[in-house]
Amino acid sequence: MSMKALEFDRRYGELDVVVTAFVGQEPESPDPDLPPPALQAYLRHTWHTRPWALAVAEQQLREYARNPPGRLRLRIGEFYPVPDIGLPESRTQSWLSDMADHIKRSIESGDVPPPATPQTHWEWHARFGELGQFLGGWFSQDMPDEFEDHDAAVRDYKETADGQLVARLVGEIHELLTFGLEEHEYVIGIAELGMEVEPPRPHSVESWLLTVAEFLATAGPDYGK
Template sequence: MSMKPLEFDRRYGELDQVISAYVGQPADDTPERPGQALTAYLRHTWHTRPWALSLAEQQLRTYAQNPPGRLRLRLGEFYPVPDIGLPEAEIQDRLVLLADHIKQSVEEGQVPPPVAVPETHWEWHARFPELGQFLGGWFSQDMPDEFDDHDAAVRDYAGSVDPTLVARLVGELRELLALGLEEVDYAVGIAELGMEVDPPAPYAPSAWLAVVAGLLAGSRPEYG
């Protein structure tokens, strides 16, 4: 029988966050230093949920010490570690290495400094979760078939989600714009967050994000 959500979160929730940070990234950690994916996880978690680091360390070590058999994986009783480009025989040692790095980071207070531009796909979504929902859900490659134009998609979002989420998105947009990035970094960011169409002419990515923030800040959603 597959695990229920609460049981999964208790046993593997933070382990899943760590492993998800490696999707699309190399497992390039060494005993001397964490790689880019783990550094991104440590940086974001230290600055948003520092209490979760101890859970991650514990869950990684427990899983490495008690790996599931194939039958229990098929039955859904254990968390199946996604393919992160490592041979199966190396997974246990890799999980222990990650746990060791997290433990060292906590015990020695090694906090990765903040960065203006998220460095991995996972970090973009962890830092701007509602923006990822908005761009990935309303501005996929199907957007031109579903809406007359970009403004129509924005209005559909504003009228179909809870006002709290609209406010959260406005905050994330303003946070992103306040970073003052180069246009190429904004273009990379909105692509990482799921946008598969170009901003409408003549807007550059940052200018269009500013327009969206203004539209949503003045909207009166019809949710509910």
């Protein structure tokens, strides 16, 4: 019998967040004294958003490493199956312990990583959740078939999304623009967040996002006018 959501979260919820941060990333670090880049991204984001979750992650990773499930219990859904992140099965338990050790050292040192531009796919989406929904949902490769132009897609988002989510998106756009990135770096960022079409000409990524934020922050309901 599969676990219920509450039991899963209590036992494996934060473990799942940590492991998910490694999907598509190297599981090991070139420097054994430093966390792998994916774990650095998790630590950086979590320190600034949910610092209490670090201790939960350390505990859940270490407990799973000490008490790995058997194949039967995995099959019937009583345990969390660690996704394949490119490690041999024989290395999984020791790897979990190593990641728990890195998290423990981070907690005990109290050395909070400074904010930085996201470095992994997971970190982009963890930090800019609503922007990822907006770009991935309204500006996928199907956008030209669904909307007349970019402005029509933005209007559709404004008209259909909850006002609190719109406000959150405006804040995330302004946060992203504070990075002061080069154009090619912004291109990489919005691609990580799901945008599959180019901004409308003659806009750069930065100028288009600023235009979008200004429209969403000021445009009111039409009321048929």
